[in-house]
Amino acid sequence: SYVLTQPPSVSVAPGQTARITCGGDNIGSKSVHWYQQKPGQAPVRVIYDDSDRPSGIPERFSGSNSGDTATLIINRVEAGDEADYSCQVWDTSSNHPVFGGGTKLTVL
Amino acid sequence: QEQLVQSGAEVKKPGASVKVSCKASGYNFNGYYIHWVRQAPGQGFEWMGRIAPHNGGTNYAQKFQGRVTMTRDTSIITAYMELSRLRSDDTAVYYCARGGLIEGRFNGMDVWGPGTTVTVSS
Numbered sequence: 548s549y550v551l552t553q554p555p556s557v558s559v560a561p562g563q564t565a566r567i568t569c570g571g572d573n574i575g576s577k578s579v580h581w582y583q584q585k586p587g588q589a590p591v592r593v594i595y596d597d598s599d600r601p602s603g604i605p606e607r608f609s610g611s612n613s614g615d616t617a618t619l620i621i622n623r624v625e626a627g628d629e630a631d632y633s634c635q636v637w638d639t640s641s642n643h644p645v646f647g648g649g650t651k652l653t654v655l
Numbered sequence: 656q657e658q659l660v661q662s663g664a665e666v667k668k669p670g671a672s673v674k675v676s677c678k679a680s681g682y683n684f685n686g687y688y689i690h691w692v693r694q695a696p697g698q699g700f701e702w703m704g705r706i707a708p709h710n711g712g713t714n715y716a717q718k719f720q721g722r723v724t725m726t727r728d729t730s731i732i733t734a735y736m737e738l739s740r741l742r743s744d745d746t747a748v749y750y751c752a753r754g755g756l757i758e759g760r761f762n763g764m765d766v767w768g769p770g771t772t773v774t775v776s777s
Contacts, residue, residue: 580763582700589750589767590700596762633700637761643716644690644754644761646700 549638551647558653565621567650569634572615577636579617581610584649585630593632594619621652629654657681659689659751659768666774672739675771677751682766684732685709690754690764691725691736693747703749706734707757741775748772 552570559565569579581594593604597612607622621628634647662676677689691703704715706725713725719738727734734751749771752764 578762582764589769590752590764591767592763592765595765601765635700635763641717643705643714644702644764646692646702648699 548641549636549645551634551636551645553632553634553647553650555648556651556653558655559621559624560655561624561626563624565619565624565628565652567619567621567632567652569617569619569647570615571617571636574615574617574636575613577612579610579612580635581619582633582635583628583630584633590633624652624654626654628652657753657766659753659766661749661751661768661771664772664774666776667741669742669775669777671741671775672737673741673773674735674737675749675751675773677734677736677768679732679734679753682753685729686757687753688755688757689725689727689734690752691723692750692752692764694750694770695744695747698747701747703736705754708734709757738773741773743775746773746775 578596582590583593584590593608594610598610609620611618631649633649638645658680660678665673667673685708688705690705692700706713708727724737751768753766754764755761
């Protein structure tokens, strides 16, 4: 099964840029989706198809995907962005979606 | 607005079964897959399977084959996930989520239910 690797934690000061990575074998050939989950809440899709932003998601959220690494980028980080972020792709070999282990974003 | 509403928390004994419901509203229920995803305490997300509401077709993760059954009742626009032979490590929050047009490609899970906590304990 396809494996996605995320760092367990990322810390950033308010107003700075947070970059959360998602590693996978030739992940650049796949479409990557990102989810934000705040404590006690259901996940929310914040980026789909590598870099598309659903309606209602601030423009501060963006994504990139190339080679073996996809990245979620959050500009001008706010306290309210503190959450767990998980990446996801569709694994064609097993024909089902797989998730990364998640990254806890801490706003200092 | 598009919404998924799930049934309430459950407490089960090891060896029992649990059935969680997921009622859709605000969109064409038959047009999108419903996925089931679980999250054990402090852990990441684990995909369990999906159902195509228009014909009831299912795909299950290999890990849950033989223990999970996903069904739907289109008359009440509700999907169900039943997990049998429960163990303590099945304790988790179980989510239903809308993911992908039946006639399209997967672009993530864009609508999620609030989650149903299932606790397995003797």
